[in-house]
Amino acid sequence: MAETAARKQPGAPKEAAARKGPAAPKELGRRERKKAATRKALSDAALELFLERGFEKVTVAQIAEAADTAVTTLFAHFPGGKEALVLGDDIEREASLAAAVRGRGEGESVLDALHRFFAGRGIFAEDLDNEFRKRVEFVASTPKLRAYARQLWVACEESLAKVMAEETGRSEDELPLKVLARYVLEIPDLASDAPDPRRALDTVFEHLRRGWPGV
């Protein structure tokens, strides 16, 4: 996939946004709006085609065509390739993960917080519109996508380990925390093919709590 990744791509401009008087929450210029539209057109087209014919049966050329853009534009928006079209690059994950831990309730352990966090997310969530659920199941049943999704989670390993270290007052390079981070982030993939993902989630955390007391 994207190995070298160092090409012309739509990223954050020099100093865009924030200029129309005080406080501008969603004040996007036409340019930004169009960029977002293109991006959405691409991922929408991709998802539709994927669900219709299956991930492997759709080519990037077809997706670009359906979104009425050039193939190069597709890659400019999603350097991660086909799989990124469905799963995004998700910088959001890392942030929400950290937020869940830092903003945990009084007397709630770090692991409890993570447990709750996952319980309301993706395969583990219960209240999801069919649209989203369909997507989640599609990802879980497509090897390449599943692997990519896992990667996205595991990519948060360092970050999560660091947050856990801070929140438990330990050194940020303590090995056990790194290991724990990996094990926690492995859960979504691990529980993907469990008959009852929810129960699987609870079971795993039960064991992790026993193995890493005080976290």
Added chain:
Amino acid sequence: MAETAARKQPGAPKEAAARKGPAAPKELGRRERKKAATRKALSDAALELFLERGFEKVTVAQIAEAADTAVTTLFAHFPGGKEALVLGDDIEREASLAAAVRGRGEGESVLDALHRFFAGRGIFAEDLDNEFRKRVEFVASTPKLRAYARQLWVACEESLAKVMAEETGRSEDELPLKVLARYVLEIPDLASDAPDPRRALDTVFEHLRRGWPGV
């Protein structure tokens, strides 16, 4: 990589071997010998080129050329592609893993057996000729290869879970055992970038033993 995998490839013949009287350990016919030679020529050429120029800088065409075979022959032997040239398809892993657990000493727990097993292997082993060590380090420092190596281990998940179930007298589809299997098989990858892999190994098992008492 190999997605469809259903092509002409050198595999086990109809009923080859075992015909020259009783017991024929290494009695390979000329054909088998040549096949093995081709295979070796390929992986040898690959490893040499990889170490010399780096994994990404070598093309399969160059490897085939260096081994004096056709590219199609390369893929016939290694459907797994470039990464398989270094790491093999390793059906061996699964077997040795099971053997380590089943053949563990009296009073030795399953986790102890696995701990010992890994301790003498790859990054964790201490007595290794430079050749092998160089290879191990090369794999660990090449993302694609590392990922592939991990896959090979994780592919043993079902199998290991089953063996552990048998050996501890539990149902083979008990979730905790599947999780534990995954966590154990994740170790080689996990410990790859630890400053002291050996210590990392010990640390991880310490926690796993606590989390999965009685295994």
Added chain:
DNA sequence: CTACGAAACCGCAATCACTACAGTTTTGGA
């Protein structure tokens, strides 16, 4: 309002992994 620089697009050509196919050579027996 206008010109200018950057950002977002575009299309084309090229590389590279991987596969399908069809034809050859080699080998192990019947």
Added chain:
DNA sequence: TCCAAAACTGTAGTGATTGCGGTTTCGTAG
């Protein structure tokens, strides 16, 4: 000696991904 299977070969795709040079569209400083 002869045949079928196995192993190998070259050619010709398909498809993802990237490099490049050129075009259009914005945003904004003047």
